Amino acid sequence: MYRETISFLGTDIQRGESKVLEFDVAKLHTRNSIKVPIFVERAEQDGPVLLLLGGVHGDEINGVEIVRRIIRNKINKPRRGTIVCIPVFNIFGFLNLSRKFPDGRDLNRVFPGSAKGSLASQFAYQFKKEIAPFVDYVIDFHSGGGNRVNVAQTRCVLEDTVTIELAKAFSAPFIVQSKTIPNSLREAFSKLGKTSLLFEGGKSMLYDEEAIQYGVQGAKNVIRYLDMKRFKAVPQEASIIIKKSKWLRASHSGMFHVRVKNGAWVTKKTVIGLITDPFGDFERKVYAPSDCYVFCINISPIVNRGDALFHVSLEVE
Incomplete structure (x- = not known):
């Protein structure tokens, strides 16, 4: 959707303008204001509006670093259209090194939000009102939560032809079928008729250089594609398109030893992990259930029965 005038947070962005806006979120209990910086670059020539978003979960720093590098290297300065960068969306979580908002809520589960709801809900409401309607495409950068490490991948509904083409253009090693989660940011954009692509790479609270490079290059690929x-x-x-997948879970509690490289193709009955006790009496092998790709690994040294260990493909294209 091309527009003569583009406005974010009540500020008009003219052709050829660069602006740094401040999304006024709330105040701390010390009365200090908390504001989210938003970097807007509009070309002289009309074109689509692309939003590059990091830090929806405050502890997922790979996404923050991806968007930072995009700004630092001026990748976000288009010759056509508008590129909006928000490196740190959940500024509260980022300050506290936490996935969630101070109210304990996951920002990615409270959309479309409410003007009179919890702090996270109010934030989601304002974003959906003031920013989301004015973008056309979104790339939302994430990492694996906790001790789960994701190989660089994009996620989308494969039946959505527009989004799958965008995912192919992004060109991460894997594209994973992923249903839209209720009350997520992706669902909110979908209901607005926007094209939203989710990127996953690495894990929370740890820089993953390979994932970061895939994220930056993927953004460049999409910018070129558009x-x-x-x-x-x-x-x-x-x-590699993964049409169907499953989690392999721990059959026992114990010490966990990974025996496979993340992103690898393995054959049925390959030993991909071990669960042991600390004393040398107990050992259980974790086998690949079929010929499959392993595209997410739990690297926790200690696991409990039922914990997710490996995310593996069941059907690929």
């Missing part, structure tokens, strides 16, 4: 800016094409292999 004809917003010209970049030199980088040879890349086509993404």
Whole structure:
């Protein structure tokens, strides 16, 4: 959707303008204001509006670093259209090194929000009202939660032809079928008729250089695909599309030893992990249930029965 005038947070952005806006979230109990910086770059030539979003979960710093590098290297300066960058969306969580808002809620589970709800809900409401309606495409950068490490991947509903083409253009190693979660940011954009792509790479509270590089290059690929800016094409292999997947869970509690590289293709009955006791009396092997890709691994040294250990493919394209 192309517009003569673009407005965010009540501020008009004219052709050729660069602006840093401040999304006034709330005040701390010390009365200090908390504001989310929003970087807007609009070209002279009309085109789509692309939002690059990091830090929806405050402890997922890979997404923050991806958007930071995009700004630092001026990748976000288009020759056509508008690129909006929000490196740290959940500023509260980022300050507290926490996934959640101070009210204990997951920001990615409270959309569309409420003007009179919890703090997270009010934040979601304001974002949906003041920013979300004015963008056309969104790339939302995430990492695995807790001790789960994700291989660089994009997630979308595979039946959505527009989003799957965007995912193919992004060109992460994997594209994973992922239903839209109720009350998520992705659902909110979908209901507004926007195209939203979710990126996952690495784990929370740890820089993963490979995932970061995939994220930055993927954003450049999408910007080129949308004809917003010209970049030199980088040879890349086509993404592996995972149409169906499952979690392998711990059959016992104990010490957990990973025996497979994340992202690897393994054959049925390959030993991909071990669960042991600390004393040398007990050992259980974790086998690949079929020929499959392993695209997320739990790296916790201690696991409990029922914990998710490996995310593996069941059906690929």
